[in-house]
Amino acid sequence: MPTPSVEDYLERIYELIQEKGYARVIDIASSLGIQSSSVTKMIQKLSEQEFLVYEKYRGLTLTPKGESIAQSVKSRHRKLEEFLRILGVAEGIIQKDIEGLEHYLSPETLQCIRDFVEFVQAHPDWQTRFKKYRQTEKNSR
Amino acid sequence: MPTPSVEDYLERIYELIQEKGYARVIDIASSLGIQSSSVTKMIQKLSEQEFLVYEKYRGLTLTPKGESIAQSVKSRHRKLEEFLRILGVAEGIIQKDIEGLEHYLSPETLQCIRDFVEFVQAHPDWQTRFKKYRQTEKNSR
Numbered sequence: 001m002p003t004p005s006v007e008d009y010l011e012r013i014y015e016l017i018q019e020k021g022y023a024r025v026i027d028i029a030s031s032l033g034i035q036s037s038s039v040t041k042m043i044q045k046l047s048e049q050e051f052l053v054y055e056k057y058r059g060l061t062l063t064p065k066g067e068s069i070a071q072s073v074k075s076r077h078r079k080l081e082e083f084l085r086i087l088g089v090a091e092g093i094i095q096k097d098i099e100g101l102e103h104y105l106s107p108e109t110l111q112c113i114r115d116f117v118e119f120v121q122a123h124p125d126w127q128t129r130f131k132k133y134r135q136t137e138k139n140s141r
Numbered sequence: 142m143p144t145p146s147v148e149d150y151l152e153r154i155y156e157l158i159q160e161k162g163y164a165r166v167i168d169i170a171s172s173l174g175i176q177s178s179s180v181t182k183m184i185q186k187l188s189e190q191e192f193l194v195y196e197k198y199r200g201l202t203l204t205p206k207g208e209s210i211a212q213s214v215k216s217r218h219r220k221l222e223e224f225l226r227i228l229g230v231a232e233g234i235i236q237k238d239i240e241g242l243e244h245y246l247s248p249e250t251l252q253c254i255r256d257f258v259e260f261v262q263a264h265p266d267w268q269t270r271f272k273k274y275r276q277t278e279k280n281s282r
Contacts, residue, residue, distance in 0.1 A: 088256065093250060097246050100242075101246075104242070104244070105238050118278075123270070126270075130260050134253075137259075
């Protein structure tokens with residue numbers, strides 16, 4: 001995974017707060033696979049930019065600005081997941097590939113993917129046909 | 142763009158030979174956006190691994206092994222292009238995004254994308270419906 005971006009941090013902090021009620025430096029570090037010292041530095045930056053508030057003993061909370069970014073990142077993340085699932089990608093591979101997709105696709109392409117997901121959700125017959133097609137193809141390979 | 146891989150080199154050399162009849166270090170360097178000295182080093186490696194033959198004055202030629210890899214990279218490249226085009230991504234953005242897709246998607250996901258492209262080509266009505274859907278969505282945004 002490339003160096004976590006501001007968006008990665010905000011998303012992870014948001015998820016930790018939702019899951020456990022709080023986000024500690026050590027949990028953020030372990031879930032992003034980086035050192036606590038890097039997390040501490042980044043949290044200082046995010047706090048200066050008013051994405052979050054850090055109070056000793058109370059821990060981290062996201063500001064409305066930080067939470068709104070975290071939510072839009074999460075929603076993009078979910079659309080990409082649904083997209084790869086629709087294409088027939090196995091669950092174990094989806095998470096790994098999303099990292100790549102999130103970091104390297106342009107906003108325009110992400111919008112096309114969002115439209116695609118919504119289109120397929122509105123036309124479930126399409127997905128049934130695609131699934132059948134893949135099964136037939138697999139058998140003939 | 143990340144550091145060019147063996148595959149990137151072979152693809153580019155193959156394309157240059159097809160376009161101009163030959164591939165010179167200087168053309169490879171300029172089309173990959175890197176220094177000639179890096180290209181020379183890489184060509185030495187590729188020659189040791191028997192992907193290509195380098196003869197002074199005659200220039201570079203790909204071995205059957207090298208050419209076969211170059212062709213499969215090119216075919217993957219084309220499938221990804223078609224895929225992004227099907228999704229409605231603008232031409233100017235397709236090339237940029239393919240770099241990301243090629244470097245960060247797993248072989249399994251790439252296979253799903255290939256299946257998707259072939260499915261849609263076999264069912265052109267689907268693409269017509271998706272295009273209409275996107276136009277209606279755009280107008281209502």
